[in-house]
Structures are given as structure tokens and as C-alpha cells.
Amino acid sequence: MSELKRVSSNPHVRSKTTTSNIMMWVVIALLPATGFGIYNFGLNALIIILLSVASAVLSEFIYEKALHKPVTIGDFSAVVTGLLLALNLPSTVPFWVPILGSIFAIIMVKQLFGGLGQNFMNPALGGRCFLVLSFPALMTNFVTDTYTGATPLANLKNGVEVNVMDMIIGRTGGTIGETSMLCIVIGAMILFAVGIIDYVIPFTYIISFVIFVGLFGGYGFNFSYIAAHLAGGGLMLGAFFMATDYVTCPITPKGKVIYGIILGLLTGIFRIFGANAEGVSFAIVITNLLVPLIEKFTIPRAFGIKKTAKKEAKKA
Amino acid sequence: MARGTFTGGIHPYEGKELSKDKPIKIVFPKGELVYPVSQHIGAPAKPIVAVGDHVLTGQKIAEAGGFVSAPIYSTVSGTVKSIEKRRLATGAMCDCIIVENDEKYEEVEFKPLKPYEEMTAEDKIAAVREAGVVGMGGAGFPTAVKFSPKEPDKIDYVIANCSECEPYLTSDYRRMIEEPELLLEGLQIAVSIFPNARGILAIEDNKPDAIAKFKELTKDIDNISVKPVKTKYPEGAERMLIYAVTGREINSSMLPADAGCIVDNVDTLCAVRRAVMEGRPLMERIVTITGEAVENPQNYKVRIGTNYRELLDDAGLKCEPAKIISGGPMMGFAIFDLDVPTTKTASALTCLTKDEVAALEPSACINCARCVEVCPERLVPKNLADAVEHNNEKAFLDMYGMECCECGCCSYICPARRQLTQLIKGMRKIQLGKRKK
Numbered sequence: 001m002s003e004l005k006r007v008s009s010n011p012h013v014r015s016k017t018t019t020s021n022i023m024m025w026v027v028i029a030l031l032p033a034t035g036f037g038i039y040n041f042g043l044n045a046l047i048i049i050l051l052s053v054a055s056a057v058l059s060e061f062i063y064e065k066a067l068h069k070p071v072t073i074g075d076f077s078a079v080v081t082g083l084l085l086a087l088n089l090p091s092t093v094p095f096w097v098p099i100l101g102s103i104f105a106i107i108m109v110k111q112l113f114g115g116l117g118q119n120f121m122n123p124a125l126g127g128r129c130f131l132v133l134s135f136p137a138l139m140t141n142f143v144t145d146t147y148t149g150a151t152p153l154a155n156l157k158n159g160v161e162v163n164v165m166d167m168i169i170g171r172t173g174g175t176i177g178e179t180s181m182l183c184i185v186i187g188a189m190i191l192f193a194v195g196i197i198d199y200v201i202p203f204t205y206i207i208s209f210v211i212f213v214g215l216f217g218g219y220g221f222n223f224s225y226i227a228a229h230l231a232g233g234g235l236m237l238g239a240f241f242m243a244t245d246y247v248t249c250p251i252t253p254k255g256k257v258i259y260g261i262i263l264g265l266l267t268g269i270f271r272i273f274g275a276n277a278e279g280v281s282f283a284i285v286i287t288n289l290l291v292p293l294i295e296k297f298t299i300p301r302a303f304g305i306k307k308t309a310k311k312e313a314k315k316a
Numbered sequence: 317m318a319r320g321t322f323t324g325g326i327h328p329y330e331g332k333e334l335s336k337d338k339p340i341k342i343v344f345p346k347g348e349l350v351y352p353v354s355q356h357i358g359a360p361a362k363p364i365v366a367v368g369d370h371v372l373t374g375q376k377i378a379e380a381g382g383f384v385s386a387p388i389y390s391t392v393s394g395t396v397k398s399i400e401k402r403r404l405a406t407g408a409m410c411d412c413i414i415v416e417n418d419e420k421y422e423e424v425e426f427k428p429l430k431p432y433e434e435m436t437a438e439d440k441i442a443a444v445r446e447a448g449v450v451g452m453g454g455a456g457f458p459t460a461v462k463f464s465p466k467e468p469d470k471i472d473y474v475i476a477n478c479s480e481c482e483p484y485l486t487s488d489y490r491r492m493i494e495e496p497e498l499l500l501e502g503l504q505i506a507v508s509i510f511p512n513a514r515g516i517l518a519i520e521d522n523k524p525d526a527i528a529k530f531k532e533l534t535k536d537i538d539n540i541s542v543k544p545v546k547t548k549y550p551e552g553a554e555r556m557l558i559y560a561v562t563g564r565e566i567n568s569s570m571l572p573a574d575a576g577c578i579v580d581n582v583d584t585l586c587a588v589r590r591a592v593m594e595g596r597p598l599m600e601r602i603v604t605i606t607g608e609a610v611e612n613p614q615n616y617k618v619r620i621g622t623n624y625r626e627l628l629d630d631a632g633l634k635c636e637p638a639k640i641i642s643g644g645p646m647m648g649f650a651i652f653d654l655d656v657p658t659t660k661t662a663s664a665l666t667c668l669t670k671d672e673v674a675a676l677e678p679s680a681c682i683n684c685a686r687c688v689e690v691c692p693e694r695l696v697p698k699n700l701a702d703a704v705e706h707n708n709e710k711a712f713l714d715m716y717g718m719e720c721c722e723c724g725c726c727s728y729i730c731p732a733r734r735q736l737t738q739l740i741k742g743m744r745k746i747q748l749g750k751r752k753k
Contacts, residue, residue, distance in 0.1 A: 005640050007407070007650035008673050009738045011724030012641055012666075013328055013483070017731045019682055075679070117680040117732075198689075251685035251698060295699075302716035303693040304555060304567030 019116075022246075023076035025196050029187035030083055030241065036183045037176035041091035045176045049086040052098035056082030059106040069115070077116050081105050084124035084241060087177025088234065088281070089131070092141045101127040121288040122245045125281050132281070164224050167231035174233070181231040188240035201249060202239040204260025205267075209235065212268030235267065238280035248288040255291075255298035262287050262294075319563065321546035322556045324692040326725045328549055328646065330522070331484040335606045335613040340490050342617045343630055345417055349621035350402055350657035351377060351388050352410040356456040358384030363413050369396045373423040374597055377413050380445070386458045386660075387448040389597040390415050391619035393422040405624075405642035405656045406649050412657070415621070426595045437468065437509045440592050447591030448598045448660075453477060453552070453581035454647065456661040459588060462580070463509055465573035471510040472576035475561055476503045476585055478519040478526065479545055479552035482644035485664045487602035488582040490615045492519070492526040495586065500533055500540070502585030505592050506578065507539060513578070515540035518561050522547040549646060550723040554579050556692050568719045603627060603658055607667035609637035618658050624665055625654040637667035646724045676733040687726035687736055693719050697726035701739040712743055720744060 038046045060078040064071045085101050105127030110119045119126075132139045166172055170180025178184075191197045210226055219225040230236070243249065243263055250259050263283050270279035301307070353360040359381035371377060371390040378388040394417045402412040429435065429443060445460030465471060476499065480488040492499060499517075507515040517534070519527050521544045530542045545551050545560045555566055557579060564575035572579050580588070583601050590596040599620060606613040611632030618627065624642070641648035642656070643664055687697035695716055703711040720740050727737040 004652040005650070006638065006671055006674060007652045008639075008671075009735075009741065010641075010643075010645070010647055010649065011728050011737065012639060012645040012648065012650060012668065012671075012673055013728065014672050014676065014733065015326070015328070015729050015731075017686075017729070018733070019679060019731045022682070022684065022731055072679070077682075115680060117682050246682045246684040249683075249685075251683055251688050252696060253688070256685075299696055299699070299715050300694045302567065302695055302719040303559075304565040304570065305716065305719065 019077070020075045022196055023080050025191065025194050026080050026241070027076065027083060029190040029196070030080075030087065030177070032183035032186045033087060033177045033180060033237065034083065036170055036180040037087060037091075040170060040179060041176055045091045047095065048089055048091065048093065048098045048176065049083065051095055052086035052089070052102050053079055053082035055099040056085070056102040056106050059103045060111065063107055063111045064115075072116055075116065078106060081110070081123045081127075084122075084177075085127045087237060088124065088128045088175050090139065090141055090175050093138050097131060097135065097138060101131045104130050117247055119247055120291075121285050122242050122248050125242055125285050125288075128281050129285055164227045164231065167228060172232075178234045178237045181236050184236040184240060188236075191240070191244075197240070197244040198256075200253070200256040201244050201260045201263075204257050205239045205243055205263045206230065206235070208261045208264025209267050210264075212265055213272065216268065216272055229271070233271070234280040238267075238284055239263075242280075243284050243287075248291060250291050250295045250298065252295055252298040252300055254300065255294045258294050258298065259287060259291065262290065320544065320560050321548060321551070322559050322692055323694065324690045324725065325548040325550065325556075326690050326728050327547075328483050328728060331606070331645075332486050332489070332522075334484065334608075334610075335486045335604050335615055336489060338486075338490075338612075338614045340494055340602060340615045340617050341630075343622065343627060344419070344421075345392060345619055345622040345626060346419070347417060347623075348397060349390075349392055349394075349415050349417055349619070350623070351390070351413045351415065351621045352402070352404055352657065352659060353378050353381075353388065353413070354410050355388065355620075355659040355661060356386045356450040356458055358382060358386070358458060358461075360411065361385060361388045363399055363411075365396045365413065367396050367398055370394070371396060371415060373421050374426060374599060375424050376597070377415070380448075384458055384461050386450050386460075387446070387597070388413070389448060389599055391599040391621050392417040393420050394418040403653065403656055404659070405651050405662065407651070429592065429595050432505050432508065432592050435592070440505060440509055443592045443595070444588055447587065447596065449584060449587045449591055450598070450660050451581055452583040452587065452601055452660055452663070454643065454661050454663065456659075459580065459584055462573075462578060463506070465571070465578075468509065469511050470576055471513045471573060471578055473562060473578070474503065474506045474510065474513050474515050475557060475577055475579045476515065476517045477552050477554070477557055477579050477581050478517055478523075479557060480523075480582075481520060481547070481549045481552040482646055482648075482663075483549070484606045484666050485604050485644045486606070487604045487615055487663055489523055489526060491582050491586060491602055492523070493529070496526075496529055496533055498586045498589055499582055500530070500537075501593065502587070502589035503540060503580075504537070505588055506580060506585060510578070513539075516561055517542045518545050518557055519543070520545055520547045520551055549725070550692060550721070553692065553721055553723055555721065568721070598660060601658070601660065601662070603662055604664040605631040605667075606664060607637065607641075608669040609633055609635055609667035618662075620658055620660055620662075622658050623654075624651075624656055624658060624662075627658070628654060628665060628667070633667070635669060637669060638671040639668045641666040641668065646728070647722075678734045679732045681732050681734055684731060686729045686731065690725040690729045692723060692725065693721055695720060697736045697740060698734075700743075701734060701736045704739040704743040709743070709747070713747070717743060718747060
């Protein structure tokens, strides 16, 4: 053994989890909701999903090729973006809408700010918000006349019966992936089980939203009213899959709680006091912008540093 | 208060099965033995032998170079061949005393001291100092200094660190199974130095047989108890262990004594026992030779100064190892050459068949917060590493970068394979250098 051995700084072992298998798990967890969306809305939904995913991956590939950057489509993050965007579209949109949305999400929201890890807001939601603002009519044209974010609330207000069971299973109108609370929760369970997301953000989000709606919704803590709010609109999809997007949520433990609470409050405000039916997308996108600020003020005190000792430790 | 664990931490592949059930084997060194004068934290020892001198086993060959220092003893009989710079496992060059072994093992006569019950605390500490005992878990802090806190009566606990959380290592485990009395007596001696102290054996719960054994042995001893702690890396890190056992937190600028604790490693306490009860200096330790590339992974009782190559030759190689690590895979030093001596702090040699780290390209951080979750020091490694990359020293210090214990959890867990620990470590070195100025 005369030749020299390879050296490096410790540690010399690594865990098995990589960026690409995290993204794979997210895709797997989205499959129940995707499957139900296709079952519920038919072939159109399938085509929109495929177009959206394909154009997201392709625009990332072309952008990176054009700029001579390393191609990163292998990490599956573009797939996740494309899929999430498709799940946030109504099944009635013309086929150029998912393509345009994906291109906007990948190029404008993600790549122009430096690619994976650098985007300041969730690319899929950025894409969706862009589409909602640009083509409001297309984006709120749902097949069935049953349900949009505001409709069941209006129904409730008018004393019309809302079938909460239908809403939980997902036999209602809405965007492709948001209708089935059940499928989304199954997906979320997968993510919890493999440790991809933790419960802090979704639960603080949902709990603070429920409290807000209970206080200001005008119906108190009425079960079917609250249930309709939870099962309706993009809340479940948003809370479990988009608010928890790693890149755009805080990494500090306290920051996660604050982030969840702000999300809940904003969603409540938009849904109850806002003119628009949509609450979740804008709440998440706006809160995303607050993340650097939240993080800055929630850096935890290190182990063994006492409150009073803080300044001394800094001096030392 | 005592939760038996801490927040954060990781569960790497343990690899302890490889050598866990192999009894300790004694090896006799051949040829030359190398004794670096710096095997401990503090001032280097001063050689007191000259080239050509004949030395005996257990003869002092270098004396302590200051208060925070430790003497060094020859572990074989033979002739001092030279005093020259040699490379150590850490990669640094260091003055070394080189003794040619005559393989006769003629010993100096060790004078057993009085029974320890009759000795004063000062006598015991002096015996430990004279024997050159240092922390053998890795840091190499002179034990006599550790035993001399400002206020000995404020020490509540002497904790025997039997957690051995580092993957692959089984040397402490074998010691606990094969020579439990030695460790127990060592701990009793350490406890007896402090008027108000209790002894605690903190053992990770992946060693149930060791826990059972010590529970049995300590059942009639009032001031010593066993505390099973959760199996998790880095449970055996001093600050984490104190928290797990007592619920007390200390930061990087405090000593365990500030929390009323003294923490000592298994082999160290055995050395304390030898020093106080037999008057024998620190001459041997248990070293685990392990890893997938090793034919017969084993635990060896090694005379300090033995070349690593001899140990590996005895254990045999299955295949050419991709990486050789002095110590375990989390905290150990990768060595580029086997010709380095075992020292007082050498716990293992781990030979890996694949170099996991070199094959991995760091990619963009996805902000997943895993590093924050695993950091036992409650730091935000991602932000610290960013601060280092931007050379933003103020941000680094403001975010408690100096509290990092360099355990490597963040690098281990990072799905983007960023070199978080390495970046933080580099900046800490720079800052520590600045402090010294």
C-alpha cells in the first residue's frame, strides 16, 4: 500500500436521502389526488397534467441549456412544480394555459432568481396567481356548478344544504387536484410517514384558519360550516403540499409556527372579507415573501446559551 | 430533568456488529514504536531521554510541559532510536520519540500506592497526573486538570461516558463487557475525589447487556447508578451527555464543572484506576480495527505507540479499502498513509470499502431544514454555512457559529450533500485563531 489514500474532512458517511428522492416522494404523495382528479374530470384533466409537467421540465431544460448551466431536471423539482400547477387548474382551461403557466412558473419564478432553492415564492403558486390575474374568467370556469371557494359558503349563507361528505370525498367542482380532501390527506400521510414534511406548518395553518373562521365567519364554530371551509377550495392541497414547500418556508422551529399562523389568518381574511373566492394561493404567495423576515427574527438560541448570557456569548 | 436524550441528532448505520462480539486481543508490537510528544490538549511533553538510551516498559520518556499537559511513558523496553518529526493520524507533523523494541518487555517496578480509600484527593489527582492520563475519547484533555476544578465540592456528578455513539466503534463496549470491575473501580476513585459527587454510568440503550451487567454490579453501591441513554449520535458528546443525564445545559465557553459535572470516557477511567491503585502509567488502550474492508474486524489491546499498519496486518484486509479513517466515520480523520502511530486518543481504525463522500457532488440547498432539526446545538447550519460562503463573519458569530461542536450531523443529513460541517469548521478555526491573537 504505497500509494496515498484519499482523504477528506469528517463526517465520512452520508444519509440515503437526496434531493431527488425527496421530490420523488412528493410526486408519489400527489398521485392519489392526481388520480382522483383524472377520475373526476376525465381525459381533459389528464391532458392538462401531462402538458403542464412536460412543459415545466422542458422549460427548465431549455433555460439551463441556453445559459450553459448544469442541467438539473434530474432532481424532479420541475416535475413537482408542473404537477402542482396542473392540480391547481380547472379542467376546463384551454390547453395553452397549463403550458403558459408552467413556463412562467419555471422561468420567471424559479430560474430567473437562481434556480432550485433560490425562488422566493412557490413556483407553482406563482404560476397559478399569474394565470388567475391574467385570465380570471378561464381560471374560474368549473365544469360542475357545485363548488368554488365561495359557493358553498354562499350556499350555507342562503340556507342551502352543503353535502360535507361529498366535499370530503371530492365529488364536487373545483380545480383538478383540490377537490378530494381524502386523497390529499392520504398523500400527506405518506409524506409524514417518510418524514418529508413535518406537522408544524400544516397544523398551525389549519388550526389558526379554523379559529379565524370560527370567530369572524359569522357562524361560530358550526361543524358543517367549518368542515365546508376545510374541505373546500385549495386549503388542504395548500396546507400539506404548498405551504410546506421547503424552499419558501422558514427553517427555524419558531419561524414555522409564525408562518403557519400568518397563513391561516391571511387565508381567513381573503375568504371571508375578500372579494375574490380564492384565498389559499394568494395567502401562501404573500406569506412566502415574509419568510426571510420571519427567519431573521427567529434564529433560535443555541444550546446552553441562557437568555441573559446572550450578549456575553456574542462578545466572547 | 434527566430525559436520557437531547433534541436533534441522527441515526447513522451503526456497523457495530462487525466487531461487537470479538473479544479483546492483545498484540505485541514489533520494530519501532513512535511516541508523539503532543498526544493531549495543552503544552507538548518534554523528552527526558536521549538518543541511544535504554528504556524499560513503563519508564517515563517525556515529562509534562506545563500544568495542562501530560507525561509520556515508553510502552516497551528497548533503545531510543531517534527524536524526530513524524506524521500523526490528524495529518500534522509532530516531534516524536522513537523507541526500538527489544521485545523483552522488561518493566520498571510499579509501586502500588496506598489503598485509595486512605488517600487524599490531592494524592489521587497527583497519581493521575503522574501517570499521564488524558481523556481517551478523542479530545485528550489531561484528566488531572479535569479532576481539579475550582470548587470540588460543587461537583454533583461524575459521569462515565459509556455511550460510544460513534458508528463502528466497539472498544468501550468490549471493555465494559470484559473488564467491568476495572471501569467501576475507576469511577469510584473519581467519585471519591469530590466530596459531594455521585457516579453515573451513562450507557446507550443499544448495549442492553452492558446496562444489565452494571445494574447488577452497582446494586449495592449507594453513590453509583446506571443511566441508560437513548441510542443516537452524538449522545456521547460531552455537552449532550450532561444534558441527557442531568438536564443541565452548558455552552461552548463553559466547562462541564460549571454544571457540576465531570465526564470521563471508559478507557480513561480504567487508566485512572490503574494509576491510583497500581501506580501504573497510561500505556495501553483498546483500539477497534473495523470496517467492511477488514477481513477480521477486532478489538485490540494495544501498547500506545504501535503502528496502525501492524494492527491492520493482524486483522487482515479483504480488499483494498477506499478510505481509511483513524476513529469512526463521523468524527474520525481520514488518513492517507498507514504509517502513523496509535496515540492515547486513538480509538479505532475504520476501513471503508467505498468513499461515499467523494462521489457526491454538492447541489443547491433546498432549504429543507433537516440540518436545523438534527443540530444538537440548536444552530441553523444552513445559514451558518451561507454566512461562511459569503465570508460574513459577523452573521456567523451572531448566529452562534462558535457553539458548533463539529459533530457532523448536518453534513450527514443534508439531501443536497452540502459540506455544511466542513464550512462551519473552517470558519471556526479562523475565529479561534483570531481569538488567540
